[in-house]
Amino acid sequence: MYKTKILEFLRKKIDCIDYEIIKLLSSRESLSKDILKNKIYNQFNIRDKNREIELFNNLHQFSKKNNINPEFIKKIFKIIVKNSVIIQKKYKNKILDNKKKYLCAYLGPIGSYSYAAFNYISKNNKKFLISDEHYNFNSIIKSLNKNNCNLALLPIENRISGIIPEVYKILKKYKNIYIIKECYLKIQHHLFTPKNCFFYKINQVYSHIQPFKQCSIFLKKFPEWNKKYFNSTSAGMKQLAIENQKTSAAIGNSIAGSYYNLKKIASNISNIDNNITRFIVISKKKKINQKYPTKITMIIKIINYKINKNNILTMLKKRKIKILNIIETNKNINKIEKTYLLEIKAYIESEIIQNILSNIQKYTKYIKILGCYPIEDNIIKIY
Numbered sequence: 001m002y003k004t005k006i007l008e009f010l011r012k013k014i015d016c017i018d019y020e021i022i023k024l025l026s027s028r029e030s031l032s033k034d035i036l037k038n039k040i041y042n043q044f045n046i047r048d049k050n051r052e053i054e055l056f057n058n059l060h061q062f063s064k065k066n067n068i069n070p071e072f073i074k075k076i077f078k079i080i081v082k083n084s085v086i087i088q089k090k091y092k093n094k095i096l097d098n099k100k101k102y103l104c105a106y107l108g109p110i111g112s113y114s115y116a117a118f119n120y121i122s123k124n125n126k127k128f129l130i131s132d133e134h135y136n137f138n139s140i141i142k143s144l145n146k147n148n149c150n151l152a153l154l155p156i157e158n159r160i161s162g163i164i165p166e167v168y169k170i171l172k173k174y175k176n177i178y179i180i181k182e183c184y185l186k187i188q189h190h191l192f193t194p195k196n197c198f199f200y201k202i203n204q205v206y207s208h209i210q211p212f213k214q215c216s217i218f219l220k221k222f223p224e225w226n227k228k229y230f231n232s233t234s235a236g237m238k239q240l241a242i243e244n245q246k247t248s249a250a251i252g253n254s255i256a257g258s259y260y261n262l263k264k265i266a267s268n269i270s271n272i273d274n275n276i277t278r279f280i281v282i283s284k285k286k287k288i289n290q291k292y293p294t295k296i297t298m299i300i301k302i303i304n305y306k307i308n309k310n311n312i313l314t315m316l317k318k319r320k321i322k323i324l325n326i327i328e329t330n331k332n333i334n335k336i337e338k339t340y341l342l343e344i345k346a347y348i349e350s351e352i353i354q355n356i357l358s359n360i361q362k363y364t365k366y367i368k369i370l371g372c373y374p375i376e377d378n379i380i381k382i383y
Helices: 002-041 049-065 070-097 113-123 137-145 165-173 209-214 233-243 254-259 305-318 351-363
Strands: 101-107 128-134 151-158 178-186 190-193 204-207 226-229 248-252 263-266 276-283 294-302 322-328 338-345 364-374 379-381
Touching (some): 002 128, 049 070, 101 113, 101 137, 113 178, 113 276, 113 379, 128 137, 137 151, 137 165, 190 233, 190 254, 204 209, 209 226, 209 248, 233 248, 254 263, 294 305, 294 351, 305 338, 305 351, 351 364
Parallel strands (some): 101 128, 101 151, 178 364
Antiparallel strands (some): 190 248, 294 338, 294 364
C-alpha cells in the first residue's frame, strides 16, 4: 500500500511537469506570433536561418550542461520549430488580409502587467494590433493625442489599492478620449532576486508604486528594506538584472522573472489572493456596440452631495438601472461638492438613459461620459 502511494505521488509530479510543459509551449506559440507581427511591421525577413542555427547551438550547450542527451533535445525542438513555422505561415496570411494596422500604446517594458494585458487583447481582437511600448502614462497619452498611436491600454483600478490616480487624472483632464474596451487581469506578485542572492542579504526592493501598496502586509515584515520606485514592475526587474546586485530584489510577475533571468524567492505576496487589476482601452474615436451588454462609465461632480448623491442613486434604481461601481475620487470632507466615477449597466443611446442623464444634470456641476463599451466577464491569468 505504501509503495503504491509513493508511485502515485511520483506520477502526479510527472503530470504537473507535463502540464507545465504544455503551458510553456502555448506561451512559446504566442511569442512566435508576436515576433511575426513585429517582423511584418518592421519589414524584416520572416525566416531567419541564422537565428535557427544559433538556437540549436545554444540548446546543444544547455542540454550538455543539464546532463540530458543533446540529440534527444534536437529532435524535440525540430518538431517545435517546424510547428512554429506552420503557425506563422497561417498567421501571416491572416495579418496580410487585415490591411489596416493599429498601434496600441501601453506601459512597458516587456514583462509588465500591461504587456500581459496587451497580449491578451491583441490575440482576441479582429484588428491587427501592434505593440507601442512606453515608460510612463504621460508618454502614452501624448502619443495618443498626437495620433502617433491609435489606441492606448491603461490600468484604471485595482481590487486592493483602488483607482489608479494617474490614469483617473488623464480621463478627467483630456477631452475627446473614450473607453472602448475593458479587461481584467489576475495579479500574482512575486519577489525576485539575481541568481545567487540570499533572502537575509536583501536591503532594497524595486517596483512600481502599485505593487508596493498591494504587497504592504508582506513588506511590513521587512521594515529595513528601502523601496526604490520605477515606472513599471518590469522596469524595476530590468534594472535589477542589469545591476545584478546581491542585496536587491524586485516585485513583479513570472513572465518578467523568466525574461530577465531572475530567481523567484517568494510567491504570491499580494495582500489578498484574488488580486485583480482592471485595464481599459481608450481611443480618440467613439465606438458603441449594441450587440452585447454594455457599461457606461462617467465622471460626475455632484452639488450638495450629501443629499443629491442619494437622489441620483434612487433615480437609477427606480428606473431599474444596475449600478456597477461608484468611486469617490476627491475625499476632502470639507467640500460641498464631490466627484465620483460612476458606472452603470446600460446602453448610452437608449431613450431611458438619455432621459436619466438629462434629469441628473440638475444635481451635478458637470457630467463627462467616458465611454459605452461591452462588459467583460473573463479574468486573464498569468503565472
